[in-house]
Amino acid sequence: MLLQQQRQKVIDIALKAQNEKLMPLTMGNFSIRDIETGYICITPSGMEYTLLKPEDIVVVDLEGNIVEGSRKPSIETQLHCRTYKKRPDVMGICHTHSTFATAWACCGKEIPAIVAELAAMIGGPVQCSPYAPMGTVELADIVSDSIGARNAVLMENHGMLSVGESIDKAFANAVIVEEAAKVTLYATQIGGMKTISAQECDYLRRETQENYGQK
Numbered sequence: 001m002l003l004q005q006q007r008q009k010v011i012d013i014a015l016k017a018q019n020e021k022l023m024p025l026t027m028g029n030f031s032i033r034d035i036e037t038g039y040i041c042i043t044p045s046g047m048e049y050t051l052l053k054p055e056d057i058v059v060v061d062l063e064g065n066i067v068e069g070s071r072k073p074s075i076e077t078q079l080h081c082r083t084y085k086k087r088p089d090v091m092g093i094c095h096t097h098s099t100f101a102t103a104w105a106c107c108g109k110e111i112p113a114i115v116a117e118l119a120a121m122i123g124g125p126v127q128c129s130p131y132a133p134m135g136t137v138e139l140a141d142i143v144s145d146s147i148g149a150r151n152a153v154l155m156e157n158h159g160m161l162s163v164g165e166s167i168d169k170a171f172a173n174a175v176i177v178e179e180a181a182k183v184t185l186y187a188t189q190i191g192g193m194k195t196i197s198a199q200e201c202d203y204l205r206r207e208t209q210e211n212y213g214q215k
Helices: 004-019 077-086 099-106 116-122 137-146 167-190 198-211
Strands: 029-033 040-042 058-060 066-068 092-096 152-155 159-164
Touching: 004 029, 004 040, 004 092, 004 167, 029 077, 029 167, 040 077, 077 092, 077 137, 077 159, 092 167, 099 152, 099 159, 099 167, 116 167, 116 198, 137 152, 152 167, 159 167
Parallel strands: none
Antiparallel strands: 029 040, 029 092, 040 058, 058 066, 092 159, 152 159
């Protein structure tokens, strides 16, 4: 089987995201880009994650053409493909519909950088991309443009997309965005919310990239 380990990893992350309540049912999609072949392993459309086997994960090329797999790939395959095209540093993508992040997206508002972890891991505020119908090339183009060099973006009236140098990092970024969305909502209710400056966001991101974790 082509890229069996990567396909299993996609399942593992989808299950973790489900356990973290980052989306209801199967309303999300996950992918890995293989560093050697450039192929993308992506979740199938509308299948329960707990029932997935590696052969259910679809392997596509960068244009979204099926390379291996009998299942229909996620309707957001082009969203993943076009993001990978524009971000050669990205090797994993998570698209989730987590409650608090989606609430901000439904208001068309960015999540400001008030949490240090958000500044460090995402690079600053989580901006909101304009609305486009789900599963369309229009959505894929808008979101992949809107994310820019940051590691997450909200999708208006839809959800959020997070990326990373691995799918584990993309998953961690999805969790961080959801927590930041929650904290920010509470902070606005308390009042006197203070944001982190753009300069400090840049500093925190550089420090995290250079010094955080085991090398």
